[in-house]
Amino acid sequence: METKNTEIRLMKGNEALAEAAIRAGLDAYFGYPITPQSEVLEYLTEQIPKRRGVVLQAESEVASINMIYGAAGAGARVMTSSSSPGMSLMQEGISYIAAAELPCLLVNVVRGGPGLGTIQPSQGDYFQATKGGGHGDYRLIVLAPSSVQEMCDFVFDGFKLAEKYRNPTMILSDGALGQMMEKVEFPEEGSLPHQVPAWATTGKKGRERNFITSLHMEPEQMEEINLHLQRKYKTIEENEVRYETFEVEDAEIVLVAFGLPARICQKTVELAREKGIKAGLVRPITLFPFPKKILSDLSKKIDHFLVVELNAGQMVEDVMLAANGNCPVHFKGRMGGMIMQPEDVLEEIEKIVEQPIPLVAGQE
Amino acid sequence: MIKGTVLINTETCKGCELCIVACPQESLSLSQKINLRGYRYVELSQDNCTGCTNCAIVCPDAAITVYRQSKQNYKKAV
């Protein structure tokens, strides 16, 4: 199989992610099977022995994330993937990785929850991904793909961001994206070179010893570490925000959606425009750092936000914060693997625009 | 007997007495004095140390350095 050049293939989201990882110079993958993302592990166990790197099926997600910690600390470019319940198991390890400032790529192919839930797609882990998830004051850089092409591209972006900021980075996908097949163009293998960082534990040849830890017993030191992390997140917020807009220039009602619902909402905007409703769409690509500014700016011009998610209302809170009372923020969600159709969202838009604008935001 | 001696880092010593137990010559004992951390430290209380290193081997804090007469010097001395 020719892998050196750029290549266009028809692939499933999970497999595109795995192929992208190999091309992006993955050194090691440690993971555990869970539907709907087992194909990532399966693809890698099949491909990596033929190409380069290390792949190991661990005994659990807990073991996986700790192997990631060890390998990342030893300077390797590493990735793991899981789905919601498995991601919950990884939270302790992720907190450690964030605190020790180790770069790594995490992929959550979200399924319906809470609990064992369903294997159908969902966006119910937005809070877990963007607000911490594990204990303590840390953040992940979170990228939300909405196509199989982005499942590939964000692997390259994810490694770059993780290594630039020494921070765990997450691709927040969902079960549908993981399973669906679309055309994807892959960058060349080896187009993202990697150097073992000076702080890695590779054996203290010719230098002072390195140690990777997240334990700091002195309060002064622990606070300093936290302040340093917060400064880092501020820098990330200033430099790495990504989003896409569609027809917002003259919009009166703006949809906000990430991932798969964003594609549904794009269709909805088209349908709404046909009916003469001035609708637009903002698609956050980075969920952390959240695109507060564009939403804040829009909130002063438009009449309504309508946030569309596959959950009970998570990103909607961040949109409300950004809107800061300047305009009402509405919500439409489906859960448990149910997915709204463009017509359903259009119906919601029509309901909203028919009503008089309330004097106080939120009063409907 | 071969002559030996020990140097004990009195500030590192925690007075755990494991060296006293390990010493076959009963050369060591707890001092009446205490170090800066408040531990009674161990000292050589007899002149019969043979430099066997038993004390230093069991010392948790690596507080003991052991010296021993070389075989040459011992033969000369005898």
Added chain:
Amino acid sequence: MLEDTVLELDGMQCVYQKPSTLTDDYMHYCPGCGHAVAHKILMEVVEEMGIQEDIIGVAPVGCSVFAYNYMNIDMQEAAHGRASAVATGIRRVLPEKYVFSYQGDGDLAAIGTAETIHTINRGENILIVFINNGIYGMTGGQMAPTSLFGQKTSTSPYGRDIEHNGYPLKITELIAHLPGAYYVTRQAVHTPNTVRKFKKSLKNAFEYQKLKKGTCFIEVVSNCPSGWKMTPKETLTYIEEKMLPEYPLGDLKVPTQNKN
């Protein structure tokens, strides 16, 4: 040799001193604690084998969480129970280095049991040093899976009761059966004799790592004067009379000449 050690005194040669591979940090361990002895001997072996620059250790959660303050080598601090998984991650990306995990009884045989068994089941080419003192020292003396029948701890104030808490867990015997375990031995560090044997077992283990034949596992039956509520001298008797009958010293598995 340490730089500022006097090498000759009154015509006598220095025959033993603190290894240079230990840092200058004052050890926080309680007086008489076996951890400190184990650290020292481990670092002696690293010094003598000349592998200080080619070794990475993984510290656990427990009293020895600060092991990386004392061992002058590259180290990683692991989450509780996960040291062998962290060591696996390191080993898989650094196949030519020496890798070891250093764990207590809670870390290895309670919360980390799955990682311990699977790491050894994979025959991961690492050394696991397992310090077994039958108690959770760092958190204030709670019962451990390896605590003895009748042992009073802060969470078994009437003495460990088999019916309520189950049996002392002989994890070393369990994992010795795994084909991935290459060298399994039980040692101690409370007398000069046992310390010398422990040192030999460490040398064996690091030599075996060069062969890449499987996991080496050294249990160290150790003490906890604070948790056991005894003086260090009293712990020596407790080890001999109570611990060693339950956890007998010796080799559980040695590589045979015909083993592939």
